[in-house]
Amino acid sequence: MSGTSMDGVDMAVIETDGMAVTGFGETRYRAYTPQERATIRESLGRWPGEAGVAEAARIVEDAHLDVLADIMGKTDIAAFGFHGQTLAHDPAGGRTHQAGDGARLASVSGVTTVWDFRSNDMALGGQGAPLAPFYHWALARFIGATGPVAFLNLGGVGNITWVDPAIDAPQLPGACVAFDTGPANAPIDDLIFARRGQRFDQDGALTRQGRVDAETVAVFLDDVYFRRMPPKSLDRDAFPDLGRWVAGMADADAVATLAACAAGAVSQAMEHLPSPPLQVYVTGGGRHNPGLMEMLAAALDRPALPVEAVGLDGDMLEAQAFAYLAARVLLGLPTSAPMTTGVAAPVGGGRVSRV
Structure with missing residues (x-):
């Protein structure tokens, strides 16, 4: 998985029959170099065939091949789920763009590769996101949840999945409700990179130091998106005004205000x-920001626990999700449903490139 933070590639091995998760295996992380990250960043918002996209896609493919080669000698892999790098996502227009050619990965690695997970969903009227909810349902069963729980992913964009593990399959009515909550780390990361040349708010230091501008938060939360009923999804840069609203603030105040918007x-x-x-349960990079987690607890009036509290790996959960979805695609099982993406009926996504 290469997420909206564009920090690098996460790879994780899981054991699954497409329904239950029965074990976890090797994990790897391969960071993008500053130049690789810059090339990918320059292609954000672009579609296939536009300037720089082919170069960004090659970087993403090569980074995935690096980690795959490293892990293959240590474990037996039946298939590889390749998400690609999201460069643009336009749910209203029914289109999405994940850079990277899964057929090339299959050819070079010799491993059957499942990829292009979102297109089928969007072709049937879905938002194409979020796609991790079915895996969240499996995890709720894995940890022995006794009732409905929520998984909150604080990546570049935030998304939440409510799951009821008592329902027998994730595509059935009442099993999952999922949608994007709003921007999470992306505006913070972009501001810190632009002002300080750093990738993120280390240890939440600026988030904790800053003074929140309550008026900016109130204006942000008045956006019609937050009143819209799910399912719904967002592009990484869906709220461009946020950067302008905090432009005149000191670094710490701007970061704290953006964190308060996310919470x-x-x-x-x-x-x-x-x-x-x-x-x-919180996954994604945002759980490493103590200031954001404190704001989240205050906003929810209850503690939100990192997924490590129940023995899961929050750094690898998204990568694991696409391994799980790859298994479901190979078995002909649905990967999204009306209450996760808004698709007309449960549908399986993904292209399969066999070797």
């Missing part, structure tokens, strides 16, 4: 869940 968006999202979850 407030999650709080608004809770109103759209079928019932209050027994617990909220």
Whole structure:
């Protein structure tokens, strides 16, 4: 998985029959070099055939091949789920762009590769995102959840999945409700990179130091998106005004205000869940920001626990999700449903490149 933070490639091995998760295997992380990251960043918002896209795609493919080659000698891999790098996502226009050719990965690696997970969903009227909810359902069963729980991913964009593990399959009505909550780390990371040349708010230092501009947060949360019923999804840069609103603030105040916007968006999202979850488990890079986690607890009026609290690996959960989805594609099982992406009916996505 190469996410919206564009920090590098996460790879994780899981054991699954496409329904239950029965074990976890090797993991790897391969960071993008500053030049690789810059090339990918320059292609954000672009579509196939536009300037720089082919170069970005090659970087993404080569980075995945690096980690795959490293792990193949240590474990027996049946198939590889390749998400690609999202450069543009336009749910209203029914199109999305994940750079990277899974057929090339299969050819070079010799491993059957499942890729292009989002296109089928969008062709049938879905948002194409989020796609991790079915895996969240499997994880809720894996950890022995006794009732509905929520998984909150604080990546570049935030997304939440409410799951009821008592339902027998993730595509059935009542099993999953999922949607993007709003921007999470992306605006913070972009501001810190632009002002300080750093990739993120290390240890949440600026988030904790800054003073939140409550008026900016209130204006942000008044956006119609937060009142729209799910399913719904966002592009990484769906709220371009945010950067302009904090442009005149000191670094710490700007970062704290952006973090408060992210936490407030999650709080608004809770109103759209079928019932209050027994617990909220947080994955993604945002859980490493203590300031953001404190704001989140205050906004929710309850603690939100990192997924490590129940023995899961929050750094690898997204990569694991696409391994799980790859298994489901190979078995002909659905990968999304009406209450996860808004697709007309449960549908399987993904192209399969065999060797």
